[in-house]
Amino acid sequence: MKVNLHAHTVRCGHATGTEREYIEEALRIGMTDFGFSDHTPMPFPDDYESTGMRMRMDEMDDYADTILSLKKEYSGRINIHFGLEVEYYPALFQKLMDFLEGYPLEYLILGQHCINNQYDGCWAGNPTEDVSVLKAYVDQAIAGMETGRFIYLAHPDLINFVGDEKTYLTEMSRICGYAYDHHIPLEINLLGIEDHRNYPNQTFWKLAGETGNDVVLGLDAHHIPMIDVPDAEKTAMDMVNKYGLNLKDPLQYLKPSEKS
Ligand SMILES: [Zn+2]
Ligand SMILES: [Zn+2]
Numbered sequence: 001m002k003v004n005l006h007a008h009t010v011r012c013g014h015a016t017g018t019e020r021e022y023i024e025e026a027l028r029i030g031m032t033d034f035g036f037s038d039h040t041p042m043p044f045p046d047d048y049e050s051t052g053m054r055m056r057m058d059e060m061d062d063y064a065d066t067i068l069s070l071k072k073e074y075s076g077r078i079n080i081h082f083g084l085e086v087e088y089y090p091a092l093f094q095k096l097m098d099f100l101e102g103y104p105l106e107y108l109i110l111g112q113h114c115i116n117n118q119y120d121g122c123w124a125g126n127p128t129e130d131v132s133v134l135k136a137y138v139d140q141a142i143a144g145m146e147t148g149r150f151i152y153l154a155h156p157d158l159i160n161f162v163g164d165e166k167t168y169l170t171e172m173s174r175i176c177g178y179a180y181d182h183h184i185p186l187e188i189n190l191l192g193i194e195d196h197r198n199y200p201n202q203t204f205w206k207l208a209g210e211t212g213n214d215v216v217l218g219l220d221a222h223h224i225p226m227i228d229v230p231d232a233e234k235t236a237m238d239m240v241n242k243y244g245l246n247l248k249d250p251l252q253y254l255k256p257s258e259k260s
Contacts, residue, residue: 005081005250007038011055012054023074023078040086040096042087043057045119050119068104085154089118107253108151112144125159129162134159134167138159138175152184152253155189158199188240214247217250
């Protein structure tokens, strides 16, 4: 992989390694572009504490300073990109966008980890047969894409619905259809492959192939060894070929001024 825009930092509470180590490893394997997309801080209500999942609001300045100074330092050797991975939480989204306005972010990726607003919902990766959870996940992923703020949908198949397959396909086809109509790529998540998670979900990617979806690959690196994963990359490429997915370079979704 020459380009990866999906990586985390220690600020999220479940990643290791310094930013410099990530960049040096990316350089070592010949990457041209490496983007940090740590889990966004969220303007949660004061009585709610989110632990181990994302940086605090007051850590955003340090995140920005660190990535932007490394971007300068490594200029000419590798292109560093400044992004965030963001959930669409309806009660918080506008407030979050207002807060992020103050930062020169190059891109946001959508990763719908929880239902509702997290504090009043559940983790989307929990196995469930509850059709209302599946529907809520799909509704929120689409509402997120509708905001026009995201360059792609990360691990669209994070939702771990273990009920009726026909229902799964009916609901997930709404995500594939919306993404197709609006030229928003779906991400095959290499961490899911490497970690043997419930995603990538082959049923989903077969559907995406039939829909004609564009796809990108994302490492979702939380640890340095996750940068160089040729076996996971091969598995992802086999899926691209098997299901006839349209592989895209994620860089093409950055604004022209932000590509270098
Ligand atoms: Zn994470
Ligand atoms: Zn991620």
